[in-house]
Structures are given as structure tokens and as C-alpha cells.
Amino acid sequence: NQRREELMEKREEVLQERQEKMEERREKMQEEREERRMLINSGEGSPNIFYYSSEGKQKNFKIKNTIKISLPKSTRIKMDVRHGEVKLAENTKNLNANLSHSSLWAVTIDGEDTSVSAAYTPVKVKKWNVGQLNTSYSEE
Secondary structure, eight states, rough: OOHHHHHHHHHHHHHHHHHHHHHHHHHHOOOOHHHHHHHHHHTTTTTOOOOOOTSOOOOOOOOOOOOOOOOOOOEEEEEEEEEEEEEEEEEEEEEEEEEEEEEEEEEEOTTOOOOOOOOOOSSSEEEOOOOOOEEEEEOO
């Protein structure tokens, strides 16, 4: 009976130690979360971009950003593009696109659900099988 009491006391001590360690971990994680929130809110973690001209004159810099996306062939594409350039590779089916002040180049566009609305946008497609194209203020 005395042996059992000793084991029970030991068990309680171990449980108490485990609970204290868990509390310490929780507090530490909470502090780390708060630090991350402060960094995100302050904007210190975000990159700072500076443009410097050695000539001392004000210049306009053009920044080009390219996003390449790989999709399965059977994927329906829905796009809303402003001020960009869209190049579609190979066959595109069931495209739903709203384009403004951008450009569209494609090899083949197909699909009964295809709908392209282009404003101030040149559209170059080698082969257009099925679909609807609405343009306004587009020369090409």
C-alpha cells in the first residue's frame, strides 16, 4: 500500500512538471505570435525598394512582372486583366476573359462557353474555332 502511494505521488509530480512545461511552451508561442503580428502591422518585414539615379535627374522606370501559370488542358480559365499582357500557349478551351488596356495572344481558342471582352486591347489569335469575342476601341 505504501508503494502504491509513493507511485501515485511520483505520478502527480510528473504530471505537474509536464503541465508546467506545457504552460511555458504556450506562453512562448503566444509571445512569438505577438512579435509576428507586430512585424506584420509595422511593415518592417516588407521589402523596401528604392530607385537611385546617379545623374541626379528624375527618370521613369518600367517594371516588368511576369507570372507563369501551368494548368491542365481541361481547366476553365476566368481572367480579369487590366494593364497587362496575356499569352496563352497551345489550345485554350472555355476561356472567360475581361481585358482592358492589355493584349491577348493565343494559338487556338475553342469551346462553346468561350467569351472574351476586350477594350483598348489588341487581340491576336491564330485559329478561333468557337466562342464569342466582343471588342471596343481595338484596332487589331
